[in-house]
Amino acid sequence: MGLLFLNAFKGLKFKKVQMIGIIFCIILSTSIYTAMNTALDRMEDRYHNYLKEQNVEDFSFIPKIDYAKDYTKEEIEELKKNELKDIPAQQMNLVNQYQMTIGIENIPNIDNLYKAIEYIFNNNGANDKKLEGKMAETKQKYDFNYTKETVKVSTHDKYLYKSIPYTGSETINVPYVVEGRLPEKDNEITVLPAFANKNDIKLNDKYTIGETEYTIVGFVNSPNHIFPLISINRPMYNEKTDNIMYMNEATFEAFSGVKESSYIAAFNDREKTMEFETLGDLFMNDENISLNPLTALKLLRVNSLEAEIATSRLFSEYFLYLLLGISIFVIIVITKKRIEDERLQIGVLKSLGYKSLSIAVSYLVYPIIGSLIGGVIGYGIGVLAHEPLTNMYVSYFNLPIEGFKINLTYLFNSTILPLILLSVLAFLIAIFMLRKKPLQLLKEGSNLKVNLLSRFVTFVTRKFPFKTRFKLSLASRSLGKLAIVTLTSFCTGLLIVLVLIGMNMFESMISKTFDGLDFKNSVSYQAARTDTSEVDDLIYNTSIDLIKVKRENGTIEEVDLNKKQNNNRMMMKKSENNEEEKEAIKKMSVTMNGIDTVTHYITIKDKEGNDLLGKLKDENDIIINKNISEIINVTTGDTLIFENADKEYEFTIVGIQDSFMGNQAYCMRNYISTLFEDTVSYNAKYTSDPKYDNMSNIPEDEMNAITSVFSIGDLKDNMGNQFESSNGAIYFVIAFASVLALVIILVIANIIVEENKKTISLMKVMGYKNKVISQIVLNIYTPFVVIAYLLSIPAMKAILTEIVKALTKDMELAIPIEFSIIKALAGLVGLLVAYYFAIFISRKSLDKIPLSIALKRE
């Protein structure tokens, strides 16, 4: 057996290309597997402890204050003298209004006033005492501690800042100092370590925001911002421009930005973690608190790393298996071919008395050498490469990391696992092929039998030109090689189509999202305002329940929704037995946008691109978006009946907007605002006024009235920049896919040349030119490559459609999956370039085949 093995080992030098191909596949798969998992280990090992040590919040809640009942006029008076004494006049007016409503029932549109009051009270700590009384029991019941968190968000030039006051007595979301210290004096701040790195900031540097100069005293991570999603204006974190700063209370007070307050809580049992929906169920019927919907966003900042780790590990494992799968195929083909070539020697060995087992073992030289060399080198490369990968993760996820530790599992999976898999399969194939008796192997022509596919192809292609028939017959001769080439082309095609659709999807999403949005900022206010503007688009929006539909023929139907279509997540229930629950799904919460018919920025278009604004002529006219029209199956001409504070309002549909974002409706602003505010007013605007680009430019009294500034420009730039920077990754994936295809096809082409040496030599002797021989012997898989790629297009589209469906089933948005013919052709060209390049390289070995082989006598 040793001699046979040695013979096989010596024969390796004639199979260089094939061995290099196998080793390359194993190196690629094991290096990526090792690098990713090692990098993820460093993050994951620290992650859970970090959450416990810094006591990261588990949820955010809203105190259930019944503004109709919980406050007396005297209590409001007290608040006006204390917590609310410094609020701006406009806010004080609202408080006075509220004070007057106490004790009066059925005031129309009172909810809007309560919302404004809630905002003012929460932001100024006016609810704190009321809450304390309610919270004692609640805290004990659910075993958590809570605190109030107040932050400010501000934009200056291209930078986005979140400032957090540091008191030194934080018990939840305790900041983590990476370098330096936390602020003590006025105008001392800390920055994120990633921000400092990208902006080349050092400790004790001066840093100016607006007109204030700060001293940077520390690089500090905010533990509840592992993924620092600071503002929905910028959903893609940019470590260069997005920053979180800690500062003392005085500096915080002086800092100009949009204030946000919320109550945050952490369970005392630090092992306890809950999903958003579980939390929602937990507090659904609580008397004192309800889950703040922003909890979803806040949890995302903390938990997105876990999802990233899980998906990355999954990816690395599947990638390992995919490439090992390809290597297995190649090994099988090589083993089969060798046995076929050596059938005479094998026949002789068997006649001499050698058993199939000992002969088969000698063919293990390929998988053993390939997996040992490839696995060890791949592991080594993976260990070396994990550091830059870790740094990349850490720049995106703000988290301290552990040092490198050797994980023997990865070494095992990189070497022993491929060794076992490849060896076992190669051995089984060899045993199967060696089952023939010695005489069968020795019999001349025993290797000439033609498979069923080949015969079928011959039959079907009888009318084809000679060269085509020749190529197809060669291609169909070996199902194994055909399968490998087709599978490789299909997988490469999937990758190429994925990135091309991804690029298109992103572009398409951006353009559809921002189509018609020419303004720079969307500003929302706490309460309705009555001033006018010649340059901005003023909007009055309110949430209103759609309860009935009146068809054109006069029939009235109640709205009856499937629960997943309900806009209010808090109404999503598992059980449908509760009467209250049944009631909840018999209305649709709609955002009614009151707009003017002459606008500067707002365009509302139907599917054909026709402008719909001109159709709003009467005060009862309404335009709805496609989401609403499809859910409740309404069309132009139908009448919608809404309810607010026990009053019903009818609107007739005059147009359907081609948009799936939320449940949006549009009517005339002067009508809807007068209905609810008794005067023509607005509570939001679309503007291009540059003062909203920098918070410090907004006058203080206006700033205090603003609830949010949503920068379209920022969002578009943010998404556009991330799209550009991800282009590099996209091109890398395409290049990677093409290189992989190139290597695999090169190995196969090399096998084809070897397998057809005699035919090639014969054709040279007969007088065929090398170029022609190459065309009809090497270039045989082109139709299969093309077909495999074409099949990968609908396959990937179907996969992506399902993925997007799963991802967006609870969201009210549609992500287009489009794939243009030009991109399809570009992808095909990329794949064919790799294919023809592999053929071109193989041609060198074809040219070297001597004519004398044809003259050899067997």
Place this chain on the structure above:
Amino acid sequence: MKKVIYTLKNVMKTYESFSEITHALDNVSFELYKGQVIVILGPSGSGKSTMLNVLSGIDNPTSGQIIFDKVNIEKMSEKELTEYREKNLGFIFQSYNLIPNLTVYENVELGSHLSENTLDIAEILEIVGLSEMKHKFPYQLSGGQMQRVAIARAVAKNPKVLFCDEPTGALDEKVGKQTLKLLQDINKKYNTTVIIVTHNPAIALLANMVIKMNSGKVVSITENENTIDANEIGWA
């Protein structure tokens, strides 16, 4: 009037290995005539295969001249030699060398595809007696049938010269004679020059010219006025 097709003048083919020099062809000179059946006879190692190689352009002589149809082929480049073989020569091998995945018809087509002046494949198959087997694959044929396919393939391109390297080496007497008869018939029908390399002296009887070789040298050249039918030859 006999027309010369090949002229060899002082052709040498020398191999050097480990300071040992072997003259595979040693100062060979002769002429071959068009339309004849020529047998190159000799034992193993006599240089007959080397002779076939240099005549057919598969190998280059170390020195000397080989003139084919008034053209020196010893100085030709690889490309020119390929063209020379493409346009003028056909080959038949001892081990048939059929393409296993092509049918009988397609194997013959492999040869005809090279020629602009090709013979009709159906006619060729008729001549070799394989019309009814045209859709069969090589693994479905006997040795003799495979050799006939090889002959058909070589003849289909309508070559000027047909080189046969031990064409009956793997065949029994009966089938071997049938094969030789076929070559004779082709020679007569198409006036193709047939050059047979063999160690079997019986085959020499059907040749118009017999070149005997030994140790790289031409020992004798005999012209045979009275050739016999392949079916009548004895068998070695």
